[in-house]
Amino acid sequence: MRHLKRPTTPWPLAVTFMALLLSGPTHAGTASGDQSLTPIPERPAAPEFDLKDPEDRPQRLADYRGKAVILNFWATWCPPCREEMPSMQRAHEAVSGDGIALVAINVGEDADTIEQFLTNYPVEFPLPMDLDSRVVQSYPVKGLPTTFVIDPEGRLAYVATGGREWDDPKLLNQVRALKD
């Protein structure tokens, strides 16, 4: 008769297991193929926010009026959020001179967690902290990552649910067109 018992994990398995344990939900699902942004009908006003970044500097949406804003909601434990971060940095480098800002609001994590994340994913755009998740709940967000494109008048113009390769010229040209 076969017996079942709790496993005594051998070390090669332990390494694999620890990798799994430390990972968040797996299989991010990648942005691939023909990418798009979904237009938001009637362009409602983007909810204002007044947050602090990990270095305690204020971050307000109102400060970006007159610019198009790519506004991302993310968390360090979210695999597709991590996956799209490098392309967001490349997008930031590509459009920062075009009157387009990239801002990524972290949902529910503290400055230490974000600083630690930045050692592996260095980015230069602002990372406001939505510690009590009130800001993300004021936007029509169902899951992370979700990204909005806000026009220079402060209205929600596009949404992308799930990750994207943000340095894709097709996406960035849609954002640039808001400035015309």
Next chain:
Amino acid sequence: MPPQLGRLRAVLHPLLLLALTPLTSACAEDDPAQGIDPQAGLPFWAWQDASVEIRLIQRLPDQTRGFFIARGFSSESADRIARSCVFQSIQRNRGVGAAAPVVDLDLTQWQVTPLDDPKGSPRPLALKEAWDEEWEKAQESQAARIAFRWSLFPTRQTFRGGDYNWGMISFGLPPGTRFDLTLRWTLDGEPQEAILRGVSCASELVETDETAPD
């Protein structure tokens, strides 16, 4: 055979069998599929047609337990969610652009039917709203509850062309339970349904060669 290799074989053997089983391809159209997810190294079950992809990847109870303890949950609460048959889910509208049919998913319409219980009747999933009430009673921290809220798949969500989301789904069944899963969604408002058969919750117990007969 050295005991460590025996245990390794015991763990990998069922995964290998699944990988080699000539089941429907993971990319089969209009058909459920199953196999081993290459990233997670764990079994997955999936449905895919021209408009929608729904993929469920098994999560080990210890993997889920570790994830929620790291987010600030007490070990008791993390254990409760870990032992409730949690899968990682990815759901996608496979269309592109504004002309793609709109997919609406509503997990309150999904049902699980346990297979090993002759009296097993279809039942609803354990959704994030019900869990959140428990976390409030258990006085879990705000940070933990926020992480939970955003790491579980939304109960209702609309997907336009190119949209996808990912998140955990808890089926509320004990570890090791096998079940059929009825998936329901709408495509441009038209109801759609598919069944994933023989889905299996990950077990906490691993069969070992030490106690198995020769």
